Amino acid sequence: MTKVIGVISIKGGVGKTSTVISLGASLAKDFNQRVLIVDANFSAPNLGHHLGLIEPEKTIQDVISDKADIKDVIHEHEESGLHIIPAAMIARKVQDPFALKKKLNSIKKYYDYILIDSSPALNEEIVSAMTASDELFVVTTPDHPTLSCTLKAIKVAQQKNVPITGIILNKVRNKTYELSVDEIEKAAGIPVIASIKEHHYAVEAVAHQSPITTFREKSPISIEYKKLAAAMTGQHYMDPRFHARVVDSFRKTQPKEVINRHVLYYS
Ligand SMILES: Nc1ncnc2c1ncn2[C@@H]1O[C@H](COP(=O)(O)OP(=O)(O)O)[C@@H](O)[C@H]1O
Numbered sequence: 001m002t003k004v005i006g007v008i009s010i011k012g013g014v015g016k017t018s019t020v021i022s023l024g025a026s027l028a029k030d031f032n033q034r035v036l037i038v039d040a041n042f043s044a045p046n047l048g049h050h051l052g053l054i055e056p057e058k059t060i061q062d063v064i065s066d067k068a069d070i071k072d073v074i075h076e077h078e079e080s081g082l083h084i085i086p087a088a089m090i091a092r093k094v095q096d097p098f099a100l101k102k103k104l105n106s107i108k109k110y111y112d113y114i115l116i117d118s119s120p121a122l123n124e125e126i127v128s129a130m131t132a133s134d135e136l137f138v139v140t141t142p143d144h145p146t147l148s149c150t151l152k153a154i155k156v157a158q159q160k161n162v163p164i165t166g167i168i169l170n171k172v173r174n175k176t177y178e179l180s181v182d183e184i185e186k187a188a189g190i191p192v193i194a195s196i197k198e199h200h201y202a203v204e205a206v207a208h209q210s211p212i213t214t215f216r217e218k219s220p221i222s223i224e225y226k227k228l229a230a231a232m233t234g235q236h237y238m239d240p241r242f243h244a245r246v247v248d249s250f251r252k253t254q255p256k257e258v259i260n261r262h263v264l265y266y267s
């Protein structure tokens with residue numbers, strides 16, 4: 001059964017596109033899944049840019065306006081095995097918010113996972129991504145302004161009846177001034193399923209036009225995405241860092257986000 005997962009937040013710069021690429025690349029390369037990533041950030045797309053796909057000839061907008069067949073706009077990223085549908089930077093109102101869902105339905109069977117990157121604007125673009133998804137991951141950073149946007153995103157998804165599986169907490173510095181996993185979960189009523197550190201490798205990966213999970217495969221950011229991908233597929237993943245394994249073995253309890261990942265095994 002294909003899972004179509006929308007990655008959302010009503011704020012730019014929190015890590016939606018990075019998450020779609022890193023998680024998608026790990027699912028494809030580390031866990032042997034057939035993965036398609038789709039840019040549904042129609043007015044400010046950049047999924048292709050992160051992977052060196054600059055100014056593609058045919059895009060998702062051509063598919064939605066019936067100018068191209070969806071199979072003809074799928075690009076392959078050799079290094080990771082990801083399939084990508086990019087978008088073009090043309091500001092045009094989404095006429096039918098169900099069009100994306102309808103178009104994706106015709107190719108769903110070829111994939112294990114379809115991850116949808118979305119627009120941070122609270123308009124028909126995010127609704128289009130939500131309605132095309134079977135479930136959602138919400139990306140947030142651990143600060144009050146972003147959390148308030150996250151709560152709004154959750155409310156909109158609930159109004160649209162699209163289930164939210166979990167929150168991906170990104171750009172974590174482990175500082176006392178940050179909101180904790182517990183505080184975020186309490187405010188949102190949704191489990192945090194990954195806690196990703198802030199590190200310049202994430203920015204370097206974009207400059208290198210590679211997913212961080214292949215560019216810096218043993219970095220803490222990559223390992224957290226790989227652990228999330230492992231939980232999603234029900235596969236085992238061993239942390240390659242000896243030190244981390246030793247620290248883990250002495251822990252009395254696992255971090256909250258690790259425990260929460262059990263929701264993914266049964267979904
Ligand atoms: N964990 C992280 N640590 C440091 N920088 C990050 C991290 N995740 C993302 N970034 C950087 O933040 C910027 C915005 O990320 P992006 O994924 O484009 O966000 P969004 O899609 O939500 O707008 C990019 O430059 C990206 O490299």
Ligand SMILES: [Mg+2]
Pocket residue numbers: 013016017018041046117118
């Ligand atoms: Mg983005």
